[in-house]
Amino acid sequence: MATQTNTLGQARRGSKFELYMWFFTRVTGILFLLMGAFNLVYANLEGGRGNLDVAAQMRWAFFPISFHVTSTSVEVVPNFSNPFWQIYSFLLVGFAAAHGFNGLRVILGDYVRLPLLRAWLNALLVGIWAFVMMAAIFLVFVFNQ
Amino acid sequence: MSRIARVTLPQALAYRGGQPMTAWLLHRLSGIGIVLFVSMHIVAGFFIYGVKGPTAEIANAVTTFYESLPMQIFMLFAVLYHALNGLRIVVLDMWPAMHRFNHEAMWVQWALFLPMFLLPAALMTLGTYVQ
Numbered sequence: 238m239a240t241q242t243n244t245l246g247q248a249r250r251g252s253k254f255e256l257y258m259w260f261f262t263r264v265t266g267i268l269f270l271l272m273g274a275f276n277l278v279y280a281n282l283e284g285g286r287g288n289l290d291v292a293a294q295m296r297w298a299f300f301p302i303s304f305h306v307t308s309t310s311v312e313v314v315p316n317f318s319n320p321f322w323q324i325y326s327f328l329l330v331g332f333a334a335a336h337g338f339n340g341l342r343v344i345l346g347d348y349v350r351l352p353l354l355r356a357w358l359n360a361l362l363v364g365i366w367a368f369v370m371m372a373a374i375f376l377v378f379v380f381n382q
Numbered sequence: 383m384s385r386i387a388r389v390t391l392p393q394a395l396a397y398r399g400g401q402p403m404t405a406w407l408l409h410r411l412s413g414i415g416i417v418l419f420v421s422m423h424i425v426a427g428f429f430i431y432g433v434k435g436p437t438a439e440i441a442n443a444v445t446t447f448y449e450s451l452p453m454q455i456f457m458l459f460a461v462l463y464h465a466l467n468g469l470r471i472v473v474l475d476m477w478p479a480m481h482r483f484n485h486e487a488m489w490v491q492w493a494l495f496l497p498m499f500l501l502p503a504a505l506m507t508l509g510t511y512v513q
Binding site for chain 1: 509
C-alpha cells in the first residue's frame with residue numbers, strides 16, 4: 238500500500254477512517270440540504286402556507302417536530318407519531334450528530350498537539366456524543382407527547 | 383513531533399487571508415455553533431421530559447436562552463452559511479477543476495446568502511416587535 242505523507246509529516250497508512258469520514262461529511266451535508274427542502278415543502282403542502290410564520294418555517298425545515306410550530310396556529314402532522322417519522326427523525330439526528338461531532342474531532346486535531354491529551358479529548362467527545370444520542374433516542378422513540 | 387509553526391496572536395491577527403480565510407473561519411465558527419446548539423437542545427429536551435427533577439429548571443433556563451430572537455437569528459445565519467459554504471466545498475472536492483472559478487463562486491455565495499439570510503431575519507424581527 239502506498240504511503241501518503243500529510244502536511245504534518247506523519248506517515249498515513251492502513252486505516253481508511255479519515256477517508257470514510259471525509260466522504261460521510263460530504264454525503265450527509267448534501268443529504269441535510271435535501272431533507273431541509275423536503276421538510277419545507279412538506280410543511281407548506283400540509284397547510285403551512287400563510288399560517289406558519291417565518292421563524293416557524295425555518296425551525297420546521299431544520300427539524301420537523303410539532304414543538305417547532307407551537308407559536309403559530311397551524312396543525313402540521315404531529316411527529317414521532319408513526320414509524321416513518323420516528324425513523325426519519327432518528328436518521329436526521331444521527332447523521333447530524335455524527336457530522337457535527339466528527340467536525341469537532343477534526344477541529345481538536347487541528348489545535349491539540351499532545352497525542353495523549355488529544356486522545357482524552359476525543360474520548361470525552363465520544364462520551365458527549367453517546368449521551369446526546371441516548372437523549373435523542375429517548376425523545377424520538379420512548380417519550381410520547 | 384509536530385511540525386506546525388508556532389504563531390503568536392498578533393501574527394495571526396495580522397494575517398490577511400481574504401475571502402477564503404473568511405469562508406474558512408465562518409464555516410468553522412458556524413459549525414461549532416450548530417453542534418453546541420443542537421446538542422444543548424436535545425439534552426435540554428431530555429432533561430425536561432425525561433428526567434423531570436430539579437435539573438428541569440436549568441434545562442428550562444437553557445431553553446429560554448436559545449428560544450430568544452437573537453439566538454434564532456444567529457442559528458439562521460450559522461445554518462445557512464454552513465449549508466451554502468459546505469455546498470461550495472463539496473463542489474470543489476468533487477470537481478477540482480472548479481477551483482478556477484472559486485473566486486467567483488465565493489461572490490455568488492454571498493449574493494445567495496445575503497438575501498436568504500437578511501429577508502427571513504428581518505421578517506422574524508418585525509414579527510416579534512411589530513404586530
